[in-house]
Amino acid sequence: MKKTLFFLLFSMVLWGQKIETIDFSKSIKDNKNSIKSLTVIDQRANPEVGMIMYHKDEVKIIFENNASKDITDWFYKYNPVRGNKDMVLLLESLNISEDKKEKYSVGKLELRASTFIKKEDGYHFIDRKDTIATVSSRTTPYLAQSLSRKATLILTDLFKESYKGEPWEFSISESDLPNYDSVLKEKLNILNANELKEGVYKDYYSFFTHNPEPGFTLQANDKGVVTKAVKGEEKTGIRHFYAFVHNGIAYKNIPVGYTEIFKDENGVFIEVTKAELFPETVTTGVTIGAAAGGLIGGVIGAVVDVSLSGKRKNTVGPKVYLDPFTGNYLLPEDFGKTK
Template sequence: MKNIFLFILLSASLCAQKTETIKLSQSVKSKKHDYKSFTVIDQRANQEIGSVMYHKDQVNIAFENEAAKDLQNWFYGDNPVRGNDELVLLLENINISEDKHEKYSIAKLEVRASTFLKKDDGYHFLSRKDTVATVSSRTTPYLAQSLAKKLTLTFSELLKNTYRAKAWDFVVNQDELSNYSTLLKDKLEIYKTDSLKDGVYKDYYSFFTHNPEPGFIIETNNKGIVTKAVNGKEKTPIRNFYAFVYKGVPFKVIPVGYVEIFRDEQGLFIEVKKEELFPEANSSFMMVGGGIAGLIGSVVANVAIVAIDAKAAQKRRAMAGTEVSLDPFTGNYILPEDFGKSK
């Protein structure tokens, strides 16, 4: 009788645990590069991804086989072996957790993975995904399925970004991959120099390696606002660049203009408002002179705003700014969790 009771308990426990399989179904075909090999290095300390609840059932989110094998099969399914390039994906973290409330729960997906081009001298960094996504059961009842789809989308975006990326000149050895971010960051010139080169920087890599576009001269309008860069007869709006340095001061181009870039012991950051990074279509913020706006973060820029529109300047000062870091491995913003929320 006791054995029967234990069997019933075990059966009930197994029935209450379900699995949502990560279906790597999106196309990851590369139209630009041909690869000789694709290797996945899984350096996660914990191979378990996590679980969420669906009614009274615990649902585990998992790969069909194992992460490395499934990711390789997915890649090779869309990219037959050919060419000379050796592509490597370093899997650093995948974690799913759930914050349960009385009537709903919020699930969080954390992913960090990077890609490298393997050459004779070692591994050259290409791209990275270091992201956090949340899903609420109030809008998505079946959390596990939504998280599995988000995970597939994250890896798909990483690979597609990888195909477009330029390999870094700096190299790390295989035994240094676990610490690559620290090693590569220490080699970036932008963190080491005290005197910045005036000019425009077309992308994040040229900015962090401190290599401005040759031949370009920055021009301002009659109110002192930077509007474009000129190289002979070529005139390019400043909004088309990632960043620029003017009179020794670095600025980050954002949707509504540009803001000053600051540096501390942690890295580079800007002080910006949510409305400036993610302006709404009906925003009263304006665009001026070649697509550059009057909503700018430095003291000099605020003076320029006043010269253009006092109301816009007053509105900007009334909104609290937040420190937002710049990721040296993607050029993207690292947003704090409370970004844009009222304090």
């Protein structure tokens, strides 16, 4: 009788729980055939991914085997022809959770993973994904499936960007890998510089390593607004650079112009509103957009003039830090929300 009752209860538990296996069927082929081997280090404190409710059933999100084996098998499946570089993927966090509202639920994915190239002198950082994504049950009832797919897509992007990315010049030891974030930050010159080097910085890496483009000087208009970088006969609009330093002050390009970069004990940051950082249109009617790491088109105009005057029409926003490992914006949790 006891055995019968046990199996009955066990069956009820199985019946009430469903499984969503993370699907690694999307191609992550290295078109350059540059990577010889992949090592996956699962650094997560908790190997569980998470659980979401579907109606009255629990849906558990899992790896088919485990994170290290599944991601490694995924790479070798799509890369039978390989090169001579040894890549390491560090899985730092992967968590799926659910926030239940009164009439709906919001599923949340938190994923952070980084890639390195292993050389004789140590490990060289390439790229990182540090992402939070949400899905509402008002959009889709299949939260677990949607979020597990998002995890696959994020890792796919990380692989493809890492194949073409240039490893950092700094190396760290294997024992420092778990703390690479703090170790590498110590090596970034911009965080420790007392004086900033004048000029333009083409990307986040050149900015954080404090290496401006050689030979360029800045050109301002009659209002003191920097508009171009000049190198001989070559003139390039200032908006095409990640950042620049003018008269000892650093500025970050944003969609509506540029804004001053500040520094504190936590890193470098800008003070902007959501409307300034992610505008849909400007007064000229020109549509502009912003990538997380910099500018994709935009205009230099009245917004810049008022920002340099220090007035900015009282639109100074909260601190938005710049991620030294990606150049992306690290947005505060309540960014853009009105109180």
